[in-house]
Amino acid sequence: MRNRSRFGWFIAGTMSLIACSNPKNQTPASETLAHPRGADLAVTWGVVENYKKDSVRFGAELTLENKGTVALGKRGWILYFNYVNTVLPDSLPAGVKISRVNGDLAKLEPTDAFTPLDPGKTLVIPFDAEFFAIKESDAPLGYYIVFTDDRGQATPPEPLGKASIKPFTNEKQTTRVPIDVIPVPTAQTRFDENKALKQLPPAEVSPLVPTPVLMQAQTGQFSLTSAVTIHHGAGLEREAGFLAASLEKLLGAKPGVVAGAAPQGTASISLTTGSITVGGQAKQSGDAAYKLTISPAQGVSIVGSDVTGVFHAIQSLRALAPVAAYQSAQATLAFDAVTIEDAPRFAYRGMLIDVARHFQTKEEILKVLDVMSFYKLNKFHFHLTDDEGFRLEVKGLPELTEVGSRRGHTLDSRDFLQPAFGFGPDPAAKDNVGSGHYTRADFIEILKYASERHIEVIPELDLPGHARAAIKSMLARHAKRMAANDAAGAKEFLLTDLEDKSTYVTPQFWNDNVVNPCLDSTYKFINTVIDEIVAMYKEAGAPLQSIHTGGDEVPSGVWVESPACKALIAKAPGDGIESADDLSGHFLREYSKILTAHQLITAGWEEIGLKKVKVGDKVEKQPNPVFANSGFRTFVWNNIWGTGEEGNAYELANAGYTVVLSNATNLYFDFAYDKHPLEPGAYWGGFVDTRKPFEFVPLDIYKNAEKDQFGNPVNPALIANAAKLTPEGAKRILGIQGQLWAETVGSQALLEHYVFPKLLGLAERAWAPDPAWASEPDAAKRATQVGEAWSRFANTLGQRDLPRLDHLSGGIGYRISPPGARMISGKMEANVAFPGLAIRYTTDGTEPTSSSTLYSGPVSVSGVVKLKTFNTRGEGSLTSTLDTASGG
Structure with missing residues (x-):
């Protein structure tokens, strides 16, 4: 499980779906019962106490206020809202019931005991819910009400007039469980956290993030003006043009660009490729290495081991420019003379952005790519599909975006998907960032932009779970074709067995989000989508090495009652398919065959490399030997201390799988920076600030195992018994990746808040050589060394990088830490x-x-x-x- 639900680590597959019956969509009635307008109703949510009744549940209140002139009656209305927590029915007062529709969509209805809410009156509804809530971002969202007339016909949904949250003012509201010892930040606690940081003189602040392998200061300065010409070798035209355009923003005028070497004795910027050494080690094409020399007389010399190395050197040159030039162009830029030799530590330096849960515009994606490239990240994991959205136009399957990219009030998902994460009932509302998709032209533009910046875009087509948007889109297509008497066409791309009576629930509370692996139409769908993706990459001239298959969080109970799967199991036991438990492996084999036919690497979350094995009375996850050494690329997220799966990454690498470390405890950027109730974000695996990715030790993650998600010391026995990385396994750690899951990312501003400045800590660990403190065996010495290193890095951010981010790429809305x-x-x-x-x-x-x-x-x-x-x-x-x- 990738467990992106807020409390996924705690749920561990035990959650149950609250059953509910839903009426079909109705057309508006000509006559309705008298009722207030939605705009006349206000709702307030607040937490009363966590760990209620000595169990992992919390008490909360919904207060409904009628500001209209008509009473809210005993019947004829349903209040809908999005809420990730499950309300416990036995905790509700008489008069109302709250149930889950599907996913995070819930509804509140009156019962026969409901007392009409008269104008000017309020109704307080106390309730208990599972787990805990300590932040404003835990609140229900997107309230809207649907009224019905006396015949049961529904009126158009109406958003409520106002929604508010009661303040968190006491420990019962902010302490999750008795072992939760993490304090809510105060002025004093923040002072204590910062007191080891001293402001360094500018001359002592490192000018480059990420830190290069070797950087030696030389004597003097080079004064760069737009009169200095950029000379470039063969194949570097694009890089020279990029540098000229970048310098134009800093200088106010664009330098000239000339192919070939500069005349002897002329100060210039020279871009070439050739043989170089970095720290005494020879580098060759494919190493993305470079040597950058700035001298007062000759100017700037850049030699890359390849074109990508030249590009990285250009980004270093940009970073060495005076920060003030980013705020206002300067006719002359003074560069200190320096020699830099540099190469990346890991080949894979990635960032995932989830646009399925909340859509982000093409312009925002281009902006993120621009800053990623500035900090030398080279892989953009584009999470384009999930339960709540399918964001990419696909030729021949228009329903994927007509239905699957829009969200609004619906009970059958034929026209669009149901609301999720709080953006209300109207799919066309301007502020509904639940809706949106990339056209073919948009996607090709993104690919070209990324390719120009030496970033590979890795698309994710998340299957077989997390696929509700695709499933509902193809069901809409089926209904349309059936209405046109085209039965054969209706079944062509179906992703579900219409006769399947299996029941299941996912960690995100969906009961209909897993595609069926026993239908030929499933694989025709995958083939069609991948054909189109490959065609778009080809048109963009962009590299495509792998497609991420997802493969995570397939719940128990799927496919058990599917006639199509029963038939497959009956005829294919010799193929290793003896029960529904074997169907995930079957699906992965078939999906991988399609990718292999396109010469693509199969990538996916850790689940694609793991299998469940019964050990005594317990079921454990172990590396699956079937796919080991097959080239599968596993993205391993689970290192939540105490789950028993802390060593998944190293077990998979040791067993023959290529691994990208995506560890939740340090690299989940949707986790809140801290425990403050106003600081948004998830926290099921702890809190992640900028220091967390900075102090991550990729080849010994247990160095980070100091505190658990509640702030308690990690049990040493846990670390002693966890899998250790072998020398061969270490060779299979391809790199590291930050993740931004978007359940709480309801705007462009929030995306930048979550990602920056965490991304800079990620870039440091992905590129820079392993620091000495990473291998220090003495915990006390290591803590001192880490603190000193962090102080230097924090000064670099505070004095150079954050002021530059204020203007880089149009300005980045990074999170500003309170004092x-x-x-x-x-x-x-x-x-x-x-x-x-x-x-x-x-x-x-x-x-x-x-x-x-x-x-x-x-x-x-x-x-x-x-x-x-x-x-x-x-x-x-x-x-x-x-x-x-x-x-x-």
Whole structure:
């Protein structure tokens, strides 16, 4: 399981779907019962307490307020909303019931005991739900109401007028379970976290992220103007043009570009490929290595082991430019003389963006690609399909985007998919980022843009689970063809056995999201989609080495009652298909055959390399020998301490699988930065800030096993018994990848908030040589070394990279860390997570702005002080509040 549900690690397949019966879609009635408008109703959600009744459940309240002039009656309405937590029916008061429709869509209905809600009145509905809730991002979303007349005919859905969240003010609201010892951040705790960080002089701040293999300062400076010509060798025309366009933004004018070598004695920028050494090791084509030399007289010399190496050197040159030039072009750029030898540590340096749960525009994807390339990441894992959306236009299958890329109120999903993650009932609403797709032209443009930046786009066609959008699209196609009396055409691309009576539920509460592996039409669908994907890559001239198959979170119970599967099992026991349990392997073999026919590598989540084996009374997951050494590329996410699967990555690598480390504890960027209730994000595997990817040790992940998701020390026995990486296994670690799952990413701003600056820590670990602290056996010494390294890196971000991100690629809306503060000897001291950013504060109760008093050192203050960190664009962080009377 990849377990992207908020509490997937805890569920472990034990969740049950709350049964409910749904009426068919109805046409609006001409006569309706009197009722308030949706806009007249307001709802408030709040957490009362976690760990209620000494169990892993929490108490909450929904408060419904009628601001209209007509009562909300005893019947004739259903309130819908999206909610990932399962409400426990026995906890509800008389008068209402809450049930799950499917996925995260829930509904609240009146029972016979409901008392009409009169105008001006409120109704408080207490309830218990499974697990816990500690953040505003845990709240239900997307409330809308559907009224019916006395004949049961539904009116168009109406969004509610207002939704709000009660504040989290006490420990019962923010402590998940008794062993949860992670505090909610305060001004004092933030100060303590930052106090080891000292602002370094600019000369001591590293100018490059990621850190190069070798960097030696030389004497003097080179002054670059637009009069300096770029000279390039054969095959480097595109790179020279990219550099010229980049320098134009910094200089205000574009340098000239000339093929061939520069005249002797002329200061220039020279781009060539050839033999080089990096740190004394010879590099060849395919190593993406480079040597960059800046000298006062000759200018800039770039020699790459290949074209990609030249491009990486160009990005380093851009990073060495004065940060001020990114804010405002300068006619002359002063570069310190330097010699750099550099090459990536890992061949795979990736970032996943999920656009299925919430859609992101083409423009935002191009922006992410631009910044990825600046930090030398080279793989873009494009999660294009999932239960909640199919985002890519496919010739011949228009329903995939006509139906599968749109979300709105529906009970049959024939016209579009049901609401998910809170963007309401209208599929055409401007703010409904649940809807959207990339046209063929859009996708080709993205591929070209990525290819120009030496990034490979890895599309994911997530199957057989996580496929509801595709399934419902093909069912819509089936209905359309059947209505046209085309029975054969209707079945051509079906992904489900219409007679299948199997029941199941996924960690995300879907009961209809797994394709059937026993239908020929399933594989015709896959072939058709892959044919089109391959054609688009060919048209774009972009590389395509693999397609990610997904392969994760297929629940128990699927296909058991499928007549098509029963027939396949009956005729194919000799092929290793003896029961429904064998069908996942059968599907993977068939899917892989299709990919192999296109000369593509089969990639997928860790599940594609694992099988369930009974060991004594327990069932364990072990590497599947059937696919070992077959070239399968496994993306391993599960290292949540205490699950028993911490060693999956190393077990698979040791067994012959190529592995991309995608570890949740350090590389899931949708995890919240910290526990603050206003800090959005998931946290089922802990919290992930920028330091988490920075301190990740790819070839010894147990070095990161210090605290579990509740803040407690990890049991040493767990580490002692976990699989260790062998020398041969280490050769199969292809690289590392950050993941942004998008359940809570409801906007472009949130995408950038989650990804940046975490991506910089990822880039450092994916590219830079293994630091000395990674192999330090003494835990205390290692902690000291990591702290010192982090202080240098934090200074680099605070003084160079974050100010540059304020303007790079049009400006990045990265997350700004709130400041820390404390009272000592009667004065307030404050600090920041990234030294170099500004702190501003107020003492009159107002929120700090970019013009508030600038903190410059210990200061005498009294009362309640509010502080924020600000960037160079005047954007601020969350507020830190310091009560000077209590000191915290």
